[in-house]
Amino acid sequence: MAAHRSRRRIRARAAAWLEHHGRAVLGALGRLRMQWLATLMTAGVIGIALALPALFVVFMDNTQNVLGDWDGRPRVSVFLERDAPMDRARETAQRLRGRDDVRAVEVLTPEAALAEFRAHTQMDRALSLLESNPLPGVLLVEPPPGLSTARIDALTRTLEGLDIAAEVRLDREWVQRLHAIITLLARLGWLIAGLLALAVLLVVGNTIRLEIENRREEIVITKLLGATDAFVRRPFLYTGLWHGLFGGAIAAILVETAYLLLAGPANTLARSYASGFRLQGLDPAAAATLLACGVLLGLLGAWIAVGRHLSTIEPR
Template sequence: MSGRRGGDRPPAHRRWLSAHGRACFEALGRLWRQPLASLLSTAVLGITLALPTALHVLISNLGAVGSDWQHGARITVFVRDDVADAALGEWAAALRSRPDVHRVETLTRAQALAEFKAYSGLGEAVAMLPDNPLPATLIVTPATGLGTAGVEDLRLALEKQEATEEVLLDMQWLERLSALLRLLEQTVGLFALTLAAAVLVIVGNTIRLDVAARREEIEVMKLIGAPDRFIQRPFLYSGFWHGLIGGLLALVLVGVALLLLQTPVERLASSYGSDFTLTGPGAPAVLAVLLGGCTLGLLGAWGAVLRQLRTVEPA
């Protein structure tokens, strides 16, 4: 009879999974039965995790804006006077086939002179000149996503051409934007570390109060010989749920903020002739927020339980 009972006993891995599953859902049920306290703690966690997430989204959108502006940046190539219009067209066609070039516009010497007469108001004075003083021009738009270094490489390649007289490109604002984005990324990293420490403190304090509230229950479990890992298990899962729900709340807050800002940003972008729209966090960022929340919740709970259990001994 005892042999059959031993044979009916489930395998060790199933018992382990069953124990952890029971502790996991019991921790979730405890949070559900204390809605006000759970809401307050998870709200604080959500706001704390939402701050670095929102800054990450801001930097991503600023990078997209920079890429859009870079797409609008143009390299002006002044061509030597001895280059014929036919050669200018062939050069433009060759440039259009380059992968780092989005668009090439040509302006012959005659077209440049006609535009100058039309828009400068000095048509009569220009007509008195013996020769056309204006050079032919190529206006080259770099490919999207080329980057500051790629645009500079394209400028140097155009500058080395035999037909080139001079190349103009204002890179200073692109370099400033790139430096600003790098500074913001480093700032967000430091800010995230600071807020991660805050999350550990918040979760640890919440679990500490939970341990204190269940002190008598823990004393009874220790009295009957329950191991520390068994006692710690529900508190660790409680920290896990706090971190997960806080991460979900952070994503919701960021999503609501993006929805509220979407229309004003689109109106502002359209006033500059751009179709830019805000984008939310991608799948890697969402996964990082959720995993980060769960990890910080577990670590905070583990530290708090480890300290508190040392002070709880059966009378």
């Protein structure tokens, strides 16, 4: 019997807790709806502050997609003489694979090069007018990871000395510089994101401070009736939550709008460079993360403001 009464008390307390929080959530939403213009302006400021780092994250993700398999390691392209037999090219590739400064060698025949070029471009009509294949065979030589610059340069000179080599190109410096720039931009992005998160906290905190001042008499009367600090604090916290949620939703809309505006031109530019790249926007997980960040920042800003200003309001 005692255990049964204990379970009933626990259920009653849980029901009361849920009822109080539900009223606080709906009450905060109702007050924001009555001041919809001010709510929209506050949420808009929060949305812009959240959208900027979100746009940067999307930009970095798309940059990584552009890089694809380019991991910063150099690759040497050996363009063969036009009359070089492919049997000689394959023998040379097999011989190069036995070197300790070579990780892999890929033989690209003129026909394969033309097929790859045709697959990534829309120049079938122009290519059909050519009497012969203008593309040479290519040996794609990849050194092993961690190979020193001096040894890579020595390998390049060795490849330049091949009797079937017409031209040798080392793709290294521009990839390394690009990765360095991306690393710098990533750190700059985190710094900007931190500053904008601080701005969101200040916006929410100032909004909650003004609401506390406007409801000072109500707070005093509520405390006179015996309300706890947690009970008084609750509606303000949910107000911050709603502000953050609305701001996160606006940020997601702004990012998706930017994607819709830029996707067409970006994809057209990629096709002009014979690339299969397609601009990517926010996926559902990223959008949910953006909403969660807005909610957390809204709650944190409200908590800071309530903790600072609510303690100064006491019945006399």
